[in-house]
Amino acid sequence: MITENRKPYFAKGFSRYIRYLMKKHFYEVHIHEQQPLHELTKPCVVLVNHSSWWDGLAAIYLNETKLRHNSVVMMDEEGVTSFPFFRWIGAFSVDRNSPKDVGRSLRYARKKLAAGETLWLFPQGRERHQELRPLDFQAGLPHMVRDASGDTPVVFITFYYTFRREQKPELFIETGTVDRLKNFQQLDFNEQLQAFEAQLTTQLNRLRDDVQTEQIERFSPLFKGRRTASEWFKLLTPGKKAGQR
Template identity: 40%
Template sequence: MIPAKKIYLFDKGFELYLNPLLRRSFSGLLGRGIQKPPSNPVIFIANHSSWWDGLLFFFLNRTVWKHDIHMMMDEKGLVQYSFFRFLGAFSINRAKPKDILASLQYAEKLLNSGKTVVLFPQGDEFHQEKRPLGFSAGITYLMERCPDIPVVPLSFYYSFRHAQKPEVWMLQGPAFRLADLSSTSRKNQTVEIEQLSTQQLDELKHFAVAEDTAAFVDLLKRRK
């Protein structure tokens, strides 16, 4: 497992690179419900369909949440983009069960020390229309060990509308804890979380297809 090597000056300076990059790449970042979570730390989870997802988390954190975030990232991707370590990324190798456990234990230590952790429970990038999402049980493992830390679900949906560049639609759902789940087994709890995330993603897709921007704020424009 590759641990994070967060450098706070790098984290702060990266914003000077990231914000112009996002403006060059997207016509808008449309967010609904994007607000500071009810407590600190939290576990963020999201669907994973694009390389941009991680960068969007860093953008949202720098502009809205302002947490000390650390992100679980596939080992191959972290080796390829090693600078993510300086932003708080740490690796997981799902081909090795011992490495999976080591990464989850590392995430648990981060949470217990007051850090916020970002997980992509799908484990890899898949097309945003793929169903089922196929969540792994890592999220419920962490929730069992940190039952008082809330989970905040985020959804990303990438779409072209009437501009040359695409938009990103983003929806932040209400926080929940282990005690809020109706299921008692880890397997069923994982299914329940996946169903919740699927419903939220499908709701976001509905807004995008209907071009219903009334309840969304363009976070790119807000940062100009």
């Protein structure tokens, strides 16, 4: 197991680089917070669906600019080995092929929660297409939170990627209603896992349906990307004007 070695100044600087990357590659990133992340007490358990390489970067950006907690995130050992600087952002590893290593990582996660640090998790354990159901949560989640205070907030965050009418894709981010761990800890481990998965699935399905049917009035821009080729074409066409970017 590889432990985290969080460097706050690096994390803040890296979040600015993430913003640059996302502005370059996305037409727009939208967000709706049912409860503003900056209002949440620490520590929290944050559960996020996982369908894209961008998920980890978006999570880092949200933590550094919205939640602003001293946070850690469990990451596959291959990823931490390939990109060791992720340790400076709070990543610690898990080798799912080694039961002993999985046990060490679960205990490390519990230790970090007990120390007051927020725990970000992608409970699917791997990238899966955003339309696949069930989400197929990994079994370790209830073990990581079993000793945490029942008053610990549980935050469900869903990411949904789509192409709409523009050249580049768009990302919709929704932070759902904040729950409390005690509402899950009263269940046995299998029931806890099912309850966590059901709540994130319901939120993701609603987000997908609302995006597909254009019911997105509740969202506001987190940021807009660069002007696209189609917008430049409009600017060069007499009598046409492209929207400000």
